[in-house]
Amino acid sequence: MTILITGASGFIGRYVCAQLTRDQQPVLAMLRQPSSQLATLRRQVDALGGQGDLVQAIQGDLDQPDLGLDGPVPALEAIIHLGARFAWQLPMAEARRTNVDGALAVARLARQQQTRLVFISGFMLENLAHLARLGIDLNSADKTDWQQVYRRAGGYEASKLEAAIRVREYAREQHLEMVEVQPATVAGDSRTGQLDHQQPLYQLLDNLARGRMAAIPGTPDHWLPLVAVDLLAALIARAALAPATPQRLLALDSRTPSLQGLLAHAAPSLKRRAPTRFLPMGVLATLLRLPGLPRLLNTWPEALHFIQTTRFDTGASDAFLATQGLTHPSIKGVITASSHFYQQQHSPATQQPA
Numbered sequence: 001m002t003i004l005i006t007g008a009s010g011f012i013g014r015y016v017c018a019q020l021t022r023d024q025q026p027v028l029a030m031l032r033q034p035s036s037q038l039a040t041l042r043r044q045v046d047a048l049g050g051q052g053d054l055v056q057a058i059q060g061d062l063d064q065p066d067l068g069l070d071g072p073v074p075a076l077e078a079i080i081h082l083g084a085r086f087a088w089q090l091p092m093a094e095a096r097r098t099n100v101d102g103a104l105a106v107a108r109l110a111r112q113q114q115t116r117l118v119f120i121s122g123f124m125l126e127n128l129a130h131l132a133r134l135g136i137d138l139n140s141a142d143k144t145d146w147q148q149v150y151r152r153a154g155g156y157e158a159s160k161l162e163a164a165i166r167v168r169e170y171a172r173e174q175h176l177e178m179v180e181v182q183p184a185t186v187a188g189d190s191r192t193g194q195l196d197h198q199q200p201l202y203q204l205l206d207n208l209a210r211g212r213m214a215a216i217p218g219t220p221d222h223w224l225p226l227v228a229v230d231l232l233a234a235l236i237a238r239a240a241l242a243p244a245t246p247q248r249l250l251a252l253d254s255r256t257p258s259l260q261g262l263l264a265h266a267a268p269s270l271k272r273r274a275p276t277r278f279l280p281m282g283v284l285a286t287l288l289r290l291p292g293l294p295r296l297l298n299t300w301p302e303a304l305h306f307i308q309t310t311r312f313d314t315g316a317s318d319a320f321l322a323t324q325g326l327t328h329p330s331i332k333g334v335i336t337a338s339s340h341f342y343q344q345q346h347s348p349a350t351q352q353p354a
């Protein structure tokens, strides 16, 4: 039986397709425009060591009622829901339509199909102090003032939090088998460093490389937890197929260095000196209220939420990884590979003519 994947054309999605098809698992990608997207996805999957010809497509859109599917869905082994709109400054209505209503439509499909839902949320769902500061009631979505949460956290993060809480509730009520994978910020491929330019880590490396980071946001204890995309894809594939999985899997490498360490590790590959001074988060957040400054610094206030001092308990997820014969690759190696990849993309030999 096949596995339906939303967001298959995205950065994580194509790695998941490659991981599954490498193990001979057929995949049904829900794509908005299969006529133009499927051939590209198959090529990308082949290039990542998967089997592109095991990827089929169905047309669907998270923004359409009941996903606007263009045909019947075959019997499924599982559904992996990765599709989401990611952008800073996302208006609440848009973020909600795709990321919350779309996620609930996918959960309804999983229930109709009587199949496991692997739902991709984010590591901030485990930062309980942060959720409390935002005013989120984890036990009841309807008791939370979501307008306030969207104002405080921004459309992307707020919609991801709301989606997870509402889909959890739906799964509980409907006895839907659900595994929630909670990725940290995604880093490049541990072997090649491959990282899409829209990815938040790529943007951070870009800021460092372009000399936009004169100081380190926060304190020596602040960090941006990371996970390598290939390890994450392997974990998501196992979450879909393993007979027994924990209900939540935190995909986060607890050995990720502090932000200071991350920048120091990346800087030599980018031929830059790493910043050594710190800029308190409150000061940076205030500065970023100045019109034009976020764009100039390529840093949006809502992105700062992901850089905190909170540490996470990854014991259950690491134990699951071990049962699956998986381990996190060296995260410092992943940071170096990602930085090399960035640098190669910007070397004169690989620049596209204007």
Ligand SMILES: NC(=O)c1ccc[n+]([C@@H]2O[C@H](COP(=O)([O-])OP(=O)(O)OC[C@H]3O[C@@H](n4cnc5c(N)ncnc54)[C@H](OP(=O)(O)O)[C@@H]3O)[C@@H](O)[C@H]2O)c1
Pocket (backbone or CB within 6 Å): 006, 007, 008, 009, 010, 011, 012, 013, 031, 032, 033, 060, 061, 062, 063, 081, 082, 083, 084, 085, 086, 098, 120, 121, 122, 123, 160, 182, 183, 184, 185, 186, 196, 198, 199, 200
């Ligand atoms: N990257 C990270 O650091 C990170 C960390 C934690 C969690 N996550 C979560 O992981 C998931 C995948 O992230 P990613 O980094 O792979 O994102 P990505 O590269 O931006 O991919 C997003 C995917 O969602 C699809 N999509 C967007 N709007 C859609 C719609 N209306 N209908 C159907 N599909 C739609 C896109 O399809 P098109 O190709 O048609 O645009 C694309 O395939 C997201 O849920 C994200 O919140 C990511």
